Amino acid sequence: MQYLRDPFLIILIGILMTPIMLFAAPHEPSPAGGGWLELNPKLGLTQTDAPWFSELTGELTIEAWIYVDETLPKQITFSFVGQTDRFSCFMFGIPADEDRDNIMDTRIGVFSNGTKEPSYVSKMESLPIRQWVHYVATIDRGAAIGSDGLIRGGWEGSELPVPIENRLVLGGTPTLTKVPMPDKMRFAAGVYIDELRISSVVRYKGNYDVPTHAFTADTDTIGLYHFDEGSDQHYEDSSKSKIPLIRSEIAPEVLAENEAATASPVLPKSEEELLQLIREGVAYYDALLKSGRVDFLRETTSVASAGNPMGRAPSGTWKGTFEFSGRKMRCVVTRDAVQHDPDRKHLIKGTEQYAYDGETFERLRETFNDMSLSRRSEIVDDPSDDPRFWGWNLSGQDKSLVMLIDGLDVESIKEVRLNDSDVYHIKGDMLGTTIELWLNPKKSYRPERFKVSNPMLSMTKDFKFKEVAPDLWFPESAKWVNSVTDMKTGTKTDASTTTVQFTNIRINEPIPESRFSIKPPPGTRGYDMRTRENFEVPEENNK
Secondary structure (H helix, E strand, O other), rough: HHHHHHHHHHHHHHHHHOOOOOOOOOOOOOOOOOEEEEHHHOOOOOOEEOOOOOOOOOOOEEEEEEOOOOOOOEEEEEEEEEEEEEEEEEEEEEOOOOOOOOOOOEEEEEEOOOOOEEEHHHEEEEOOOOOEEEEEEEOEEEEEEEEEOOOEEEEEEEOOOOOOOOOOEOOOOOOOOOOOOOOOEEEOOOOEEEEEEEEEOOOOOEEEEOOOOOOOOOOOOEEEEEEOOOOOEEEEEEEEEEOOEEOOOHHHEEEHHHOOOOOOOOOOOOHHHHHHHHHHHHHHHHHHHHHEEEEEEEEEEEEEOOOOOOOOOOOEEEEEEEEEEEOOEEEEEEEEEEEEOOOOOEEEEEEEEEOOOOOOOEEEEEOOOOOEEEEOOOOOOOHOOOOOHHOOOOOOOOOOOHHHOOEEEEEEEEEEOOOOEEEEEEEEOOOOOEEEEEOOOOOOOOOOOOOOEOOEEEEEEEEEEEEEEEEEEEEEEEEEEEEEEEEOOOEEEEHHHHHHHEEEEOOOOOOOHHOOOOOOOOOOEEEEOOOOEEEOOOOOOOO
16 A cells, blocks of 8 residues: 555645644624624735725714734734725734733724824723624714724814725725824734624714624615625625625735735844843832822923824913822822814813722812712823823833833844933834833933934923932923924924923822822712713712
């Protein structure tokens, strides 16, 4: 039987030497039932077989069930649906776990080009792995994004541009000429989509009831894909539009070029070792900071600038006191500022306080004739009130600089001189944006300077520190300059300048737990966003 063994041996060797792509699959069907579409660059691009609604200008709701087999690594990005020069619904990996549920967070968002102004909103949240999640985005002269029962808005923009002769694309990278997009993106594998519905109305606002079954087409449905077909290359549109999706094949050489172009840089061994030393130094001093109480005065000036996608920043003064112990916090802040909207100015005046005790976030505000109290689970503070935002961790709360460093594709680490000190200059990339840090190892490994830049926007923050305990340095003052470059003329403008001064800095002194909750006066009217109930604070003033 030797003549049989040899052919089988040849076949076996051929199988073992041939690359085989074994893709995972959802462990359960979505609530819509049926099949799904895998978004994977190795499987080719999925798009409509013709231009998609070239004259559409009004409202849009884009919704689908999304399933991710594993947590998205840093800078892994994909657009689960979009159209070049019109809109893009996207997700990308962030190396953070803000709500401490042992699930790395993911930022979801939507870009809309607009005829005059782009709109954009994104939301950081936990991305449950191996679980179907309902995602929704709406566009209505602005944008909103949400998931699993809650949607929120972002910048106001303008109507969708027409005519657009581009196709609807799933899993690709639609580009928007009016919005700076990353130059380099690495695409996700093991991402699945089911029951994609696109509507010509806004179907969801605020809190909403999560769908529990497959969608049916109605008069407002302009695209509906169940992905239940047996074919893995052709998907019918169940709406009245009847515009099918087609998956195209990708050439191996094109895939290889894409992977090479988006690969992470590799540091020399000496710089890798230095990076690890820096991470350990940051973590060591993070552990030394337990609590603090700080008075602050923040002043911002701003001007209108051409080509600024974020609009003019508020200007004025913010003065108050901030207390923290780990993630718990309390702030009392008085504002005397102006919000500059395109058509008018809004005064921002008055005093408010907010607090978080580890479970409940409370905000107490003055209204026209009484006090108003709100309660919710998530923290919705202004991070620039938090002194830790200004040089300790660059994000506020009890996060670490290590998260920012780990989120970078680090390109280089060098020892340089800055402000008469020897510092480590770290330069890296995050989704096409250049990030630079100048860390001083003699000042608790904190940044003397932090810079973020891309062709359109530049942000530079300079910090000064004070030794508040032996070998423990804390922010004392800072200056933040935002610059905008008009992409049409090349003119660069300093759009806003913020200075902040901290006084009466008291670090690692005991703070009573009672400080992290608010005791409003009796009769205060409130709203609990967790239960969606109104309430009035009784005479005994208990929670």
